[in-house]
Amino acid sequence: AQSVSQHNHHVILSEAASLELGCNYSYGGTVNLFWYVQYPGQHLQLLLKYFSGDPLVKGIKGFEAEFIKSKFSFNLRKPSVQWSDTAEYFCAVSSSSASKIIFGSGTRLSIRP
Amino acid sequence: NAGVMQNPRHLVRRRGQEARLRCSPMKGHSHVYWYRQLPEEGLKFMVYLQKENIIDESGMPKERFSAEFPKEGPSILRIQQVVRGDSAAYFCASSPPGLANYNEQFFGPGTRLTVL
Numbered sequence: 646a647q648s649v650s651q652h653n654h655h656v657i658l659s660e661a662a663s664l665e666l667g668c669n670y671s672y673g674g675t676v677n678l679f680w681y682v683q684y685p686g687q688h689l690q691l692l693l694k695y696f697s698g699d700p701l702v703k704g705i706k707g708f709e710a711e712f713i714k715s716k717f718s719f720n721l722r723k724p725s726v727q728w729s730d731t732a733e734y735f736c737a738v739s740s741s742s743a744s745k746i747i748f749g750s751g752t753r754l755s756i757r758p
Numbered sequence: 759n760a761g762v763m764q765n766p767r768h769l770v771r772r773r774g775q776e777a778r779l780r781c782s783p784m785k786g787h788s789h790v791y792w793y794r795q796l797p798e799e800g801l802k803f804m805v806y807l808q809k810e811n812i813i814d815e816s817g818m819p820k821e822r823f824s825a826e827f828p829k830e831g832p833s834i835l836r837i838q839q840v841v842r843g844d845s846a847a848y849f850c851a852s853s854p855p856g857l858a859n860y861n862e863q864f865f866g867p868g869t870r871l872t873v874l
Contacts, residue, residue, distance in 0.1 A: 649800075681865075688849070688866060688867040690865075691862055691864075694862060735800055735801070744789070744791070744813075744814070744853075745791065745803040745806055745814055745817070746793075746801075746851075746863060747803065748793075748800035748802070750800040751799075751800050
């Protein structure tokens, strides 16, 4: 069965620090990969997605993620975080043969101003 | 173009009552998905519907839960005889027609169900 692991439950950073949130998935076939963000009081928004092609994916608000197939990983990065990046971040995967999305348990990111 | 609409945003029910959650997909979208988020957990897939058809209900509990997406009107997630363990946030998502596997899902604001 597919599964997604996000190892960091809560990350606290200062403004301008670099960010990397880990995500590993378990699935043997072709996958689609996503990072969603949920800002306080708002609903889920798509940050970026990978379906095929260049494994380095650029998303909104300066975020990027790299798909490393050999490691079953899709880590999210941002070189310099801002206070407004405070949110919960969800890594997610779907297989190319099914449309349901499997979500990780989320990482809460807190940024100190 | 309005986003995915869900109502009510908050719903309180006593044990044994029924809960009805509504989802109106984005205009032009014909695929609807329901997810449940329990406290301190990620979203868990429940069911995937197209108009008048249930495509994948592998995440739906076997009893008390049902979902529909009629030809006209919103998609409904119905929970009969609610129990405290049903307390959660229920999210609806929609995607446009075509290959659902490759379409981004757009999420609604969720309905927070509290069972007393």
